[in-house]
Amino acid sequence: MATWSGFQHGAFTVPELLGLAKEAAGSSENHLRAIQQPVSLVMSRPIALALAGRGPLVHARAAGLITFGAAPLHGGELATLATPELAEFVRAGASPAAACLLAAASCPNLDVVLVSASTEQHWNAAKDAIASPLDRGQFRKVIDVLAQG
Numbered sequence: 001m002a003t004w005s006g007f008q009h010g011a012f013t014v015p016e017l018l019g020l021a022k023e024a025a026g027s028s029e030n031h032l033r034a035i036q037q038p039v040s041l042v043m044s045r046p047i048a049l050a051l052a053g054r055g056p057l058v059h060a061r062a063a064g065l066i067t068f069g070a071a072p073l074h075g076g077e078l079a080t081l082a083t084p085e086l087a088e089f090v091r092a093g094a095s096p097a098a099a100c101l102l103a104a105a106s107c108p109n110l111d112v113v114l115v116s117a118s119t120e121q122h123w124n125a126a127k128d129a130i131a132s133p134l135d136r137g138q139f140r141k142v143i144d145v146l147a148q149g
Helices: 014-025 045-051 056-062 077-081 084-090 096-105 120-130 136-148
Strands: 034-038 066-070
Touching (some): 034 056, 045 136
Parallel strands (some): 034 066
């Protein structure tokens, strides 16, 4: 199940989706295997909820679903919106784009960050950026600072 705003606007919950999948299949054997939603420093509600042990990412993981985070750079906008100071706060020496990717990849209960790249160099930089996620304490500091701003 992929949605841009369905979870955010309360159109449905993971338990409701699981119930619908069970109803459609006529049993608990169904083909609902994953959820996908935006996870970024712009679309940060899934991050805040996951850090609090709530929300669709937590519910999906508990149900054994795979969780995908889409649009980690918010359509490329974050690479130019994020400041060098923010990037340095997230991880010393990181570029703004790398810091934003790292933030998405550090989200608790997120299995996969969907990343695209226009060149091999960009792909390698993205892989390097998310190779070592932030520890929960540092990630919490980043999200708390951004919530204040």
